[in-house]
Amino acid sequence: MALSWIPDGGEVLIQGASRGIGLEFVRQCLAETRVGTVWATCRDPANASDLQELARASDGRLRLVALDCTDDTSVRQAAEKVREAGARLHLLVNAAGLLHDRSRSIRPEKRLEDVTPEALTTLFQVNAAGPLLVARHFRPLLGHGDPAVFAAISARVGSIGDNGKGGWYAYRGSKAALNQYIRTLAIELGRRAPAVTCAALHPGTTNTDLSAPFQAWVPAEQLFPVARTVAQLLQVMAGLGPEDSGGFFAWDGQPIPW
Secondary structure (H helix, E strand, O other): OOOOOOOOOEEEEEEOOOOHHHHHHHHHHHHOOOEEEEEEEEOOHHHOHHHHHHHHOOOOOEEEEEOOOOOHHHHHHHHHHHHHOOOOEEEEEEOOOOOOEHHHOEOOOOOHHHOOHHHHHHHHHHHHHHHHHHHHHHHHHHOOOOOEEEEEEOOHHHOOOOOOOOOOHHHHHHHHHHHHHHHHHHHHHHHHOOOEEEEEEEOOOEOOOOOHHHHHHOOHHHOEOHHHHHHHHHHHHHOOOHHHOOEEEEOOOOEOOO
8 A cells, every 4th residue: 555654544745736746646645545634735726726626526635735835934834834733744745846947948958058047046946945944844743753754756867876968957956955955854853753754756757847848858658647656656655664764766666876
């Protein structure tokens, strides 16, 4: 069972839940009857039509909370709202991520001359600092003593040891920073909340808006439907234990070099 560590009525929170992998995590967690409340966060829940539809059909199990992971006040206020509801989280997934943004001319760099301060700042805020701020404010809701998982969606291109192609400076650097944060967080929580397992997860190339501009170069068998991606990642998390905390794992459960 993919969510085997979660007790009956256990709660989960998906950060970055309005679309793509995050939205599918919400769907699959709601489909698991042992899960009680599913908390879904995104910048503007009122305009997240897919989440609103799921919430209407959830009989109150899905609760939506505004959270902008680039704004510490927003993260703190979201954590306060969840805490005031008496939540005890057994799974927290950071699924928000950014690779490109045409409205701000942010795109993966092919050469050094393409690097811009705006892309560096924005991608590090969303991909690296955001999950760390979430950890800072939501940690008390995970440290209840029962097994729990704190996971962040990373990317193989964040591996320094696996980098054989170069390019994509801001995205690679931000995901490498995320991996370091997860590793460092795992060491601290090993002392403060040893039942929490922290993991950075590579989902594989998934058919979402993030990968859409680059799918033409991906073999069909290596482009995963989002439902398959999430099912695989839940299975990976189910197989992790405290001894794996701080690790970086691919969609098939294999460790990825740092």
